[in-house]
Structure formats: structure tokens, C-alpha cells
Amino acid sequence: MAWIGFGMVITFMVLIMTKRLSAVVALILVPVVFGLAAGLGGEMGGMIMGGMRQVAPVAIMLIFAILLFSIMYDAGLFEPLVKTITRFAGHDPLRIALATAFLGAVTSLDGDGTSTVLIVVTAFLPVYLRIGMNPLIIALLILLTNTMINIIPWGGPTARVASALNLDVMEVFAGLIPAALLGLVYATGVAWWLGLRERKRLGWEPGKDMLLSEAGGVKVPEIDRSHQRPKLVWVNLVLMLGMAGAMGTGVAPLPVVMVVTFALALLINYPRLAEQKKRIAAHAENAITVAMLIFAAGVFTGILTGSGMVDAMSESFVAVIPESAGSHMALITAFSSLPFTFFMSNDAYFFGIVPILAAAGAEYGVDPMHIARASMLGQPVHALSPLIAAIYVIAGLLNKEVGDLQKFALLPAIGASLVFIAGAVLTGAIS
Structure with missing residues (x-):
């Protein structure tokens, strides 16, 4: 069964990579x-259904979370914040860098990196070009902030690892919050350093006119604002704060909170049926794609676990690990996540590798929750992987080569992962 399991995982990884x-x-x-x-024959039916039942709450939560945050962006909930941040930045490179990092963090709350890229690039690329700042700073600061915020329960890595190991997605997320906050402090420090460096390079002085005569000739994408509801900003803010309060107090299961908040948001902002259909249709592709992925993961993990393959694989894996290293499986997972996630897609890593690491760790008494959290700590490096589409999107928007972006951002990204790991160890998120 171990050989069959390894063959299944390797085949899966090769096919998707x-x-x-x-x-x-x-x-x-x-x-x-x-x-x-x-x-296994007819036994597989029960295994598959069991696997899909276990991931159903995560899938439900993700569908409605993606739709909810997408609708809030459509309605313009964050538009006043964007305007305030850009006004604060002015033409000071230091303020601009700090504002870029802050906006990148806030707009990452929907769990969709594409919307974050579009909003931040639209807001700041013209400013960078007009005063001569390096546009690659935008990409780096989005990367550093987005990967820390993306541990939210409806973020891709958290949803995948919770589904792969059948864990409570909120528990995975909650344990990593302090480490992620430390990662955001690191991102702020990098923004501060880059801002000071750009000040020196551009010769900035208080009151000096920094505008260049040419803006670089790069076309900046535009965001469709026809669906915004500026008069409902405060109503939407109260609604989102209420949702956060319900999540924090545990008044209802997370999927229930998301479903109810989504329904209220849709009704408040788009009361007409035709408008509701259009807003749902505009974001249905993202929601359905993620939901299908989670249910499909239930099939994979259902068979992998129910057949006993994962147990047999972990026993084989444990046999080659030195006894002295077994209790450090969480830390081994954390450091190995940097190269693994750079050379693999998240799907291949979380569904193919992490279950084996978790089962092996369990042999030494390591909590699977710690393995789950440890597996997410390499995400800043993963964001630069040539296997993901986002890096090509942002490189295209900034009119830069992907290789240039990777060269500029790789060392700070490794630093972010190391800070993330240190934070997770110091706060007890991993043992």
C-alpha cells in the first residue's frame, strides 16, 4: 500500500506540474x-463520500467568503481608504513605500491576489512613474504583505492544508496570527528601508517638486467603479465589523456567518434581482473553481486515508528519518516548505507532500496541526515561483521581466519566510 500511495502522489504531482x-x-x-x-472496488464510494463530507464546511465557507469580499470591493467599501492612503503618500518616497505596503495588506483580505494587484498597481504605479521610483518595489511589497494576510481561513494555502489534513480551518489560522503579524512588521521594515533608499537615490527634500516631465509610458489598468455604492460605505463597514465580531465570539459556525453576511451584503448593496445576478456571475468563476478544488481534494484524501495508504507511506518515511530528528518534523516541514513550494504548485505540495509529512510526524507524536501551520511558512518564496500565474500578471502590469522581479524580491522573500518561521516557533504555533 505504501508503494501504491507513493505512486499515486507522484503521478498526481507529475500530471499537474x-x-x-x-x-x-x-x-x-x-x-x-x-x-x-x-x-478497493466498491469500498471507494464510502471513502470518497467520507472525504467530501469532511471538506464540505470549508468549501461552503470559501464560496460565500469569496463572493462576499468581491461584492464589498465592487460596492467600494475600501475606496475611501485607497484615496486616504494615496493622499497621505504625496510625493515622499518613504511615505509612498509605507502606503503601498499598507494598502497591499488591507486589500489582501478577500483572499484573491489578483484583485490586490489590480488595486495597488492602479493606485500607486502612476505615482511611482511620475517621481521616478522603482516599480518593482510595488511587486515586492505586495508579495510580503499578501502572503502574510493570505493565511485567512478563505485564503488558498489555509483552505488547502485544512482540507488535505481534515483540520479546523479556523484553528490553523488562529495559531499563525501572531507569526503573521511579525511578518507584517518585517514587511513594514522593508518598506521603510526601501523608502529611505529611494529618498537618497532621487534626492528628495521636504517641499521639493519630485514630479518628472515623463511618466514612463506604462499603461495603468483601470478599475470599474460603476458598481460602487459610496452612500453605503458606513453600512457596509458596520456589517463587516459585525461579521468579524461573530467570528471572534464563535456565536455561529464560520460557514453560517459567511452565508448570512453574504446575503445581507447582496441585499443591501444590490436590492434588484438583475443586479444581484450580475454581481454573483461576475465572481462565480473564482468561487466555483475553489469549491471544486476543495471537494476534489476530499476525493483524494478520502481514498488516501481510507485505504490505509497514508499510514503505510508514513511508516516508510519514518523508517528513513533519524530517530533524533523525528520530534522536529514541524521544523523540518517549515524549512523544507521554501524549496518545495517554489518548485511545486500549492496543489501538488499541500495535497501530495503535506499528508505524508503529517502522518510521519504523528509517528513521533507531532501534532498534525503543527505540520499544517509549518507547511504554510514558505508562502513568501512560493509567491515568486515560475509555476504560478500571479507573478506574470504583476510583471506584465509593471512592464518588467519576471526574472528581474525574482532577482529583486527573492532575498527579501526568503527573509520573510525565516521571520515567519521564527515567529511561529516563538509563539508556539509549531513545536
Whole structure:
């Protein structure tokens, strides 16, 4: 069973990394084929249903969280904040860098990196170009802040690892909050250093006119503001604060909180049925894609766990780990996540590698929750992976080469991961 399990994981990883199959198709068909080869037959039905039942709450929460935050962005909840931040920045490189980092953090709350990139680039690229600042700073600061905020329960890494290990997504998230805050402090420090460096390079002085005659010729993307509801900003803010309070007090399960808040947000901002349909349709692709991925992961983990493959694989893995290193599996997972997530997609890593690491750690008494959190600590480096689309999007918007972006941001990204790991160890998020 160990060999069948390893074969299944390797086949899955090869198929999605070579883009022969999509992650959703591979997560469903690969375990079914290997299950049939292992002679599981009719037993697989129960395993699959059990796996999907376990991930159903996560899938429900993600669908409505993505739709909720997308609607809030459509309605313009964050528009006053964007205007305030850009006014604060002025033409001072230091303020501009700090404002870029802050806006990147705030706009990452929807769990969708694409919207973060569009909002921050739209707000700040013209400013960077007009005073001569390096646009790659925008990409770096988005990376450093987005990867820390993206540990939210509806963020990609958290949802994937919680589904892969059948853990409480809120518990995974809550344990990493202090470490992520430390990571945001690091991001602020990097922004401060870059801002001071740009001040010196550009010869900034208080009151000096920093505007250049040419803005660089880069076309800045525009955000559609036709759906914004500026008169409802305060109502929307109260609604979101109420949701945060409900999440913090545990008055209801997280999926329930998301479902109810989404319904209220849609009704308040777009009371007409036609408007509601348009807003849902505009963001349905993201929501459905994520939900399909989570349910497909339920198929994969259901067969992997229910068949006993993961137990057999962990026993084989444990056999090659020195006894003295076994109790440090969480730390081993944390450091190995940097190269693993750079050379692998999140799907391949969280669904293929992490379950094996968690099962091996369990043999030495390491809590799977700690393995789950440790596996997320390499995300700042993963953001620069050539296997993800986001890096090409932001490079295109900034009119820069991907290689230039990676060269500029790799060392600070490694630093962010190391700070993240240190924070997780110091705060007890991992043992």
C-alpha cells in the first residue's frame, strides 16, 4: 500500500506540474484509478463520500467568503481608504513605500491576489512613474504583505492544508496570527528601508517638486467603479465589523456567518434581482473553481486515508528519518516548505507532500496541526515561483521581466519566510 500511495502522489504531482491535467481532474481521477488498481472496488464510494463530507464546511465557507469580499470591493467599501492612503503618500518616497505596503495588506483580505494587484498597481504605479521610483518595489511589497494576510481561513494555502489534513480551518489560522503579524512588521521594515533608499537615490527634500516631465509610458489598468455604492460605505463597514465580531465570539459556525453576511451584503448593496445576478456571475468563476478544488481534494484524501495508504507511506518515511530528528518534523516541514513550494504548485505540495509529512510526524507524536501551520511558512518564496500565474500578471502590469522581479524580491522573500518561521516557533504555533 505504501508503494501504491507513493505512486499515486507522484503521478498526481507529475500530471499537474506538467499541465497534462488540471488539479481538479487529477485530484479525482488519479486516486480512483490507483484505488481500482489496489483492488478497493466498491469500498471507494464510502471513502470518497467520507472525504467530501469532511471538506464540505470549508468549501461552503470559501464560496460565500469569496463572493462576499468581491461584492464589498465592487460596492467600494475600501475606496475611501485607497484615496486616504494615496493622499497621505504625496510625493515622499518613504511615505509612498509605507502606503503601498499598507494598502497591499488591507486589500489582501478577500483572499484573491489578483484583485490586490489590480488595486495597488492602479493606485500607486502612476505615482511611482511620475517621481521616478522603482516599480518593482510595488511587486515586492505586495508579495510580503499578501502572503502574510493570505493565511485567512478563505485564503488558498489555509483552505488547502485544512482540507488535505481534515483540520479546523479556523484553528490553523488562529495559531499563525501572531507569526503573521511579525511578518507584517518585517514587511513594514522593508518598506521603510526601501523608502529611505529611494529618498537618497532621487534626492528628495521636504517641499521639493519630485514630479518628472515623463511618466514612463506604462499603461495603468483601470478599475470599474460603476458598481460602487459610496452612500453605503458606513453600512457596509458596520456589517463587516459585525461579521468579524461573530467570528471572534464563535456565536455561529464560520460557514453560517459567511452565508448570512453574504446575503445581507447582496441585499443591501444590490436590492434588484438583475443586479444581484450580475454581481454573483461576475465572481462565480473564482468561487466555483475553489469549491471544486476543495471537494476534489476530499476525493483524494478520502481514498488516501481510507485505504490505509497514508499510514503505510508514513511508516516508510519514518523508517528513513533519524530517530533524533523525528520530534522536529514541524521544523523540518517549515524549512523544507521554501524549496518545495517554489518548485511545486500549492496543489501538488499541500495535497501530495503535506499528508505524508503529517502522518510521519504523528509517528513521533507531532501534532498534525503543527505540520499544517509549518507547511504554510514558505508562502513568501512560493509567491515568486515560475509555476504560478500571479507573478506574470504583476510583471506584465509593471512592464518588467519576471526574472528581474525574482532577482529583486527573492532575498527579501526568503527573509520573510525565516521571520515567519521564527515567529511561529516563538509563539508556539509549531513545536
